[in-house]
Amino acid sequence: MEVNYDVPVDFERRLSNPASSSAKLTVVIGDTSFLEEKGLLVQSCEYFQALYRSGMKECYQEKIHLECLQARGFLIALAILRGEQPILDTSDDIVEAIECAAFLQVSPLTKHLINIIDSDNCLLMYHTAATYGLMELYHKAAQFIRDMYSDFELEVRRTLSPELVSYVESLTPCTFAAVGAHVACADNKTVHAASRTICYLDDNSDSWDILTDLPLEASSSLAGVTVLDNILYIVGGVHGADKEVVDASFCFDVTTNSWTKIASPNQLRYNFSLTGHDGRLYAIGGECDRVAMSSVESYNIEKNTWGFVAHLPRPGTGVACTKAIGRIFVCLWRPMETTEIFEYIPNKDTWQLLTTLIRKQSYGHCMVGHRDNLYIIRNGPSADFLRCLMECYNLTTGQWTSLPGHYANSKGSLFTAVVSGDSVLTLNRSMTLEYVVDGNTWKTRRQMKGFPRSGSVWTFLLRLPSKKTV
Template sequence: MSFSCRIFNSVMSANGSEAETDSSCDGADGRHASGPVSAKLTVVVGSTHFSEEKMFLVQSCDYFRALYRSGMKECRQEEIHLNGLRARGFLIALAVLRGEKPALDGDDIVEAIECAAFLQAASLTTHLINLIDSDNCLLMFHTAATFGLMDLYHAAALFIRSMYTDLEAEVKKSLPSELISYVESLTPSVFAAVGAHVTCVGDETVHAASRTVCYLDETGNSWKVLTDLPLQASTSMAGVTVLDNKLYIVGGVHGLHKQVVDACFCYDVKDDSWSRISSPAQRRYNFSLVGVGDRLYAVGGEYERTVMSSVEMYDVTTERWEFAAHLPRPAAGAACTKAMSRIFVCLWKPMETTEIYEYISRKDEWRLITTLIRHQSYGHCMVGHRDNLYVMRNGPSDDFLRCLMDCYSLSSGQWSSLPGHFANSKGALFTAVVRGDSVFTLNRSMTQEFAVDSKNWKPRRQMKGFPRSGSVWTFMLQLPDALTLK
């Protein structure tokens, strides 16, 4: 059901409500508190009445969860009044809690932030964070500060800081001094890279000097060393990703026979330190590693030259791996990305069919969302920006040096081809990382920044390429001042 139609089914008059009664008051954990309440609850926001399943609200919002654990008289009432909120904001909250991803304009954003702060609805806060862009980031930041929605406040400030060159004049014109100071106290994310290196032990320490993670100093247009890789770490055919500003390196290979490396590592930029993490149960290499929320997902890959469909997820809180639903078919080195806090994998059927699957975490399943048929020679790269997935590929065999790009809109479910093409003779665009409303691409000759404008990528800057041969992993990291000054 569309968001616009939701209002007709969610909003009801005070006299039209029908509540089913129960003899208990359900708590958030399924236990009961004393006193009779209805299985359905009428929530009054202003003059508008909403009839909702009580357990749905309890499971979705900290406000209702706390209310029904408190034992207060309200948990026995069939009608709850939320004073100070507006009906439109509550309607938006209900839509998001049901799994919808509505686009929001200025007034909607303000009311949604107010509602997210009051209800302490984590999923609504996450949705708002996913919607941050150059047009609404100042509104998001200022409104989140007003209502104390701290996760959104910090995320919007980071976005502004990363786009500060473009936004500085408007920031200083429209924001109060204390908010400007907070933005300027943050360090922007930097474009970082690491080449493909095998483990370095015994007599091989001669290669240790080149085993570094580097970042691009955009002011000086030079690459600088951030940290050395642990000697036992391999980035050759490994899983490499960043989650919560920490760099993870999982698996990889060593030697001509592709011996799997068991050692897995996490680099914390805050402490400038490496630590070991546990290894996946299934040994694998040439797989995709992506992080969403508080979990890493190791997707597909190979073991003993056999392509696999297995998927494992690592909970960074419990520090444990567990298996998730298998891919629809075996895949190695599959293009994988995240967008709108959702995971997508691109499975290619040579020589022309691209299928994009989404991992539905609440159901632990992979769901086909779209298919694209394009003749190509080889290769895929996929990057997510807001609610769009950009798929890059080589052209057909008679013109394979062209990098062609198609865009899939998650909101509309429609494909579109980006105008023109991108030269790919030196590998450009087969690594792409988003920062704010920009995308960074890299090869040995150049680093390019593209401004993402609707369905177009417009070149903004060209900087120094990464002076390493072979495969390269790229990502964004927010570095403390102490690291950039060392």
């Protein structure tokens, strides 16, 4: 291509703030033309960012031909850039989307592909990402396969090259881990030291082994606990009968086996929900001085700072919270007998009512996401917590379905459920249960040793170093 170095003097300003430019660009792929805002493309695609910094003559053209793409892949990318959640229900859709994400370096499209990895498409995602060099998707798809390797091993060895098989097998699978509700130590004295531990379930020996001890200042009682990018975060909590708020927050890095103290939220809180998404933590609702709150704070992990974001529509304590296909959801109760599901939309900083569930004498107490389904686990009628009932809300169709049967808390507390691949792991003191999710049924797959602690418990998944890999 011919190079023209006479870049307009205001070009860098327009590039740094592409939304200020309303110029249109025609992108031609094969016999299909797309008329789009140049700013949208420059803002989200590294290909166009590099092109418009190059000073080449294409910087000034109103039409660009892309010879190496399929029109369908570019159409999917445009839908993502507009904030849509397109369904990729064919192999061609997935292959062409990966091709476009790799060629144009469309980060939002790559994130969307990662969010929709499942047991039906993970092998195709992995192989295609390797072919086109989309390394982030390549790694995430390989991790997903590794977590379900007992189900996939025969197909992996039959369909993938030795190099791809070797990479999957070199990865560490997720491990089921838990911590009980323990208060901070008073005056730096060790209180119930034997129980102030984070444990993981060793599949080989069917035993709960100690991973690490909680820091002396940390409390997991009514604290916020979550894992993001394989780092465990414990924020806030209480100690003492008077529920004195703990002004200390920590993160644990399993690769270095070390704890680090991090900034605490601006508003001290307990009995709140903590979730991680896209480099940030969100502390949602909770209590302070026994008063329920609607405030929400976001923690920027890179900057170690907290800032307030959009409040919940109303105060909520211990609200059920989960993620599905890269989106954040919470359950809020509204008397009488109403459970409302809200979605937090980060780029708009708003909470949006998604759907409402009304069930007699029952509220949603736990929620887990699997594929594009939200599973709402609720108490039985008359607050019978020995009977868990379950409803499924499909994000794509907007339809509710009641799952058949019931699930007894005496066998496995579903209020602590976490999802790994197509499995849901639950536990209580008596046993750990693994369910296999198959549409509108949860089938018991295996029973393991119960968690040797009484009271409330937090559960999560971690990728442990090889010496502790199960």
